[in-house]
Amino acid sequence: MPNKDTIVDVPTVNKIARLSRLDIPEVNKENLTNDLNNILGFVAQLDEVDTSNVEPLASVTGHKLPLRSDDVNDGNIEDLVLKNAPESSSGFFVVPKVIE
Amino acid sequence: MNDTSTLKPGHIQGETGIWEMVIGLEIHAQISSKSKLFSGASASFGSEANRNVSLVDAAMPGMLPVINEFCVEQAVKTGLALNAKINNVSVFDRKNYFYADLPQGYQISQFTKPIVGEGEIIVDLDDGEQTTIGIERLHLEQDAGKSLHDQHPTKSYIDLNRTGVALMEIVSKPDIRSPQEAGAYVKKIRSILRYIGACDGNMEEGSLRADCNVSVRKSGEEFGTRCEIKNLNSIRFIIQAIQSEAERQVDILEEGGTIDQETRLFDTSTGETRSMRSKEDAHDYRYFPDPDLLPLEFTESWVQDIKEKLPELPDSLKKRLVKDFGITSYDASILVEEKDYVDFYQQAANGRDGKLTANWMITELFGALKKDNLSFSESPITSENLGELISLISNGTISGKIAKEVFSEMMKSKKSPSEIVKEKGLEQVSDDSEILKLIDQVISDNQDKVNEYLSGKDKLFGFFVGQVMKLSQGKANPGVVNKLLKEKLK
Structure with a gap:
């Protein structure tokens, strides 16, 4: 377990920002790193509990995953789907070119 | 390299x-x-x-x-x-x-x-x-x-x-x-x-x-x-x-x-x-x-519940085809590749010569479909018609050679093989007296070769068989021709 004060550093923040496509101004990075370390450090207190014999808990409600039958009862709403798109054409979303 | x-x-x-x-x-x-x-x-x-x-x-x-x-x-x-x-x-x-x-x-x-x-x-x-x-x-x-x-x-x-x-x-x-x-x-x-x-x-x-x-x-x-x-x-x-x-x-x-x-x-x-x-x-x-x-x-x-409802899978089907129809494991593996192939084969081979059916399906039918650029579902030949062709071969109505002629006609016209055989008069001739007539003619036309044969040139036997078959337009039963020629040329 790393020291809880230095769980993330600035290079880690840079990496997370890039993966999340977030543009974080250089001046904010130091503060953000501190904030993240504080949050993660707080949560890291949970590591003090021995959970080696405890199954991961998926839900506290006791509900099971509901299943639906294989029926087509949605779709045909392309106008609605495209309504918020900044640009569309003949039913397609139109975005800046993303070809590799 | x-x-x-x-x-x-x-x-x-x-x-x-x-x-x-x-x-x-x-x-x-x-x-x-x-x-x-x-x-x-x-x-x-x-x-x-x-x-x-x-x-x-x-x-x-x-x-x-x-x-x-x-x-x-x-x-x-x-x-x-x-x-x-x-x-x-x-x-x-x-x-x-x-x-x-x-x-x-x-x-x-x-x-x-x-x-x-x-x-x-x-x-x-x-x-x-x-x-x-x-x-x-x-x-x-x-x-x-x-x-x-x-x-x-x-x-x-x-x-x-x-x-x-x-x-x-x-x-x-x-x-x-x-x-x-x-x-x-x-x-x-x-x-x-x-x-x-x-x-x-x-x-x-x-x-x-x-x-x-x-x-x-x-x-x-x-x-x-x-x-x-x-x-x-x-x-x-x-x-x-x-x-x-x-x-x-x-x-x-x-x-x-x-x-x-x-x-x-x-x-x-x-x-x-x-x-x-x-x-x-x-x-x-x-x-x-x-x-x-x-x-x-x-x-x-x-x-x-799902397991019990599973259909028969290719591996087990393959074993069953080998056992029930006496075909090779290799032929069976080709037939089970697609569910459509197996269904077709089982209908065509039902009550017939399994090996012969497999040969005709894999070599002739698949080959002809490929040549004509057709998918299996577009086959002009149905399982019933292929089965009927196999029966006509097995019961001696037509020879294997004539069967190929009938087959290519089936690919073209989609007609049933018995219809084609009837229309074109392709029934195999197995009747002794008719074949003897042909043999007599071949012998009289080729007296010199007969003499050579009788003086020991055994290889000429194939020539006589060929001539009789040709004269019958491929319809004579080769087995009967062989038997009668041997008796005749003693």
């Missing part, structure tokens, strides 16, 4: 010795459901852009995914058909990445706890040999949308119809050792999926596609660094891509270089693989359990 004539498939002759390929496949099979994995929008192919999109698929805020029971059943069914461990509890995870045709910003997939665990299948190779390929896992996941890059110089067009369609990803163990084995493995998986109806296996429409992991090593050494070739949609391309990628790796290694683990694309026009734009952090998907979905749980008795 590659003397392929003496090399085993999957081996590459380099300057430093023989290299061996190590191959693992990830097959993406689209489940044959009517609606999507987590929404009620249609999963059909070829609709107007964005017609089959619900607000769930478009990833509108506040929408919740609800899983399709039919898709779960198909995954379990496939797992059972792959002799694999079924996990009665599995978990859905978010695989995070950004791409224009993935509105959620993540794909719902299964990472640490897939619905199906380890299994294995038997794969039939072209030389009649069999090999066992291990299955690592099978999991359920969503397909992504489609991007069109050729509609506009600076824009991409996005269609989300495919977004959220249910896929099964079937991951093999790195047990495959040649491109041919890889092809045979995909064929077998496709055949199993079609038998159980979990996927239509249509590679042209993208219902079945494969990513190939390829590395090379010297025999007995550790696995080398692998490259992944993405999104191959035909068995021919899979075979070509693996061969060319393995050769590329051998060239690099023999020049003292190292292989970069990367994702590559197969260029069908050059027949070579090329690197995809190097994606920094591309494999940092930051998987975590999807908080919108509880673990998927089902009971053992539900699994047992």
Whole structure:
């Protein structure tokens, strides 16, 4: 377990920002790193509990995953789907070119 | 430098010795459901852009995914058909990445706890040999949308119809050792999926596609660094891509270089693989359990119910064909490749000579369809008509040679063989007196040859048989001709 004060550093923040496509101004990075370390450090207190014999808990409600039958009862709403798109054409979303 | 004539498939002759390929496949099979994995929008192919999109698929805020029971059943069914461990509890995870045709910003997939665990299948190779390929896992996941890059110089067009369609990803163990084995493995998986109806296996429409992991090593050494070739949609391309990628790796290694683990694309026009734009952090998907979905749980008795309803699978069907119809294991493996072939064969061969039927179906019918560029379902010859032709041969109405003539007429006119035989007067002549007439004529026309024969030139016997057959326009029963000629020429 790393020291809880230095769980993330600035290079880690840079990496997370890039993966999340977030543009974080250089001046904010130091503060953000501190904030993240504080949050993660707080949560890291949970590591003090021995959970080696405890199954991961998926839900506290006791509900099971509901299943639906294989029926087509949605779709045909392309106008609605495209309504918020900044640009569309003949039913397609139109975005800046993303070809590799 | 590659003397392929003496090399085993999957081996590459380099300057430093023989290299061996190590191959693992990830097959993406689209489940044959009517609606999507987590929404009620249609999963059909070829609709107007964005017609089959619900607000769930478009990833509108506040929408919740609800899983399709039919898709779960198909995954379990496939797992059972792959002799694999079924996990009665599995978990859905978010695989995070950004791409224009993935509105959620993540794909719902299964990472640490897939619905199906380890299994294995038997794969039939072209030389009649069999090999066992291990299955690592099978999991359920969503397909992504489609991007069109050729509609506009600076824009991409996005269609989300495919977004959220249910896929099964079937991951093999790195047990495959040649491109041919890889092809045979995909064929077998496709055949199993079609038998159980979990996927239509249509590679042209993208219902079945494969990513190939390829590395090379010297025999007995550790696995080398692998490259992944993405999104191959035909068995021919899979075979070509693996061969060319393995050769590329051998060239690099023999020049003292190292292989970069990367994702590559197969260029069908050059027949070579090329690197995809190097994606920094591309494999940092930051998987975590999807908080919108509880673990998927089902009971053992539900699994047992599915198991009992499984249809007969290719391997067991193959054994039964060999036993019931007395055909070779190789012929049987061709016939069980497609459910349609077996059904046709069983109808045609029912109560008839199984071997003869298999020969006519595999050699003549498949050959003729290929020549005329027809698919099996477009065959002008029905199973009833092929069966009837077999009966006409077996009961001596027509000879094998005439049968070929009748067969090509059947391909052209779709008429029944007995109709054709009647119309053209092709019945075999087995009547002794009629054949004797022909023999007498041949003897009187060829008196000189008869004398030569009688004075010891035995080889001429074939000549007389040929002449009689010719005179009968191929209709004389060759067995009877032989017998009577021998008596006559004593």
